[in-house]
Amino acid sequence: MGVKILPSSKVRDKIALVLQELRKNKEPIYITQRGKAAAVLVDIDWFNALVDLLEDLEDIADFRAAEGEAVRDFEEFMAELEQKRDVPTQD
Numbered sequence: 001m002g003v004k005i006l007p008s009s010k011v012r013d014k015i016a017l018v019l020q021e022l023r024k025n026k027e028p029i030y031i032t033q034r035g036k037a038a039a040v041l042v043d044i045d046w047f048n049a050l051v052d053l054l055e056d057l058e059d060i061a062d063f064r065a066a067e068g069e070a071v072r073d074f075e076e077f078m079a080e081l082e083q084k085r086d087v088p089t090q091d
Contacts (some may be wrong), residue, residue, distance in 0.1 A: 008038060036061045 029041040
């Protein structure tokens with residue numbers, strides 16, 4: 001199916017039909033305002049999949065950034081945290 005482009009006035013006037021078409025076709029609908037691209041309307045499942053993918057990519061980027069960091073023993077790290085927690089704070 002081709003790209004669907006609608007003016008915002010039609011979306012406003014026919015939102016129920018636009019949403020019905022969106023659920024049926026699962027294709028993004030591009031919305032224009034004053035003849036210029038303004039937004040993209042997508043099915044909720046497509047949007048959620050996109051957000052999940054973005055989160056996965058962010059996790060991969062974080063993992064790659066951490067690859068060069070020094071490795072610490074978990075038990076030593078936990079002991080250090082315990083020591084810091086036991087130190088009284090000055091008021």
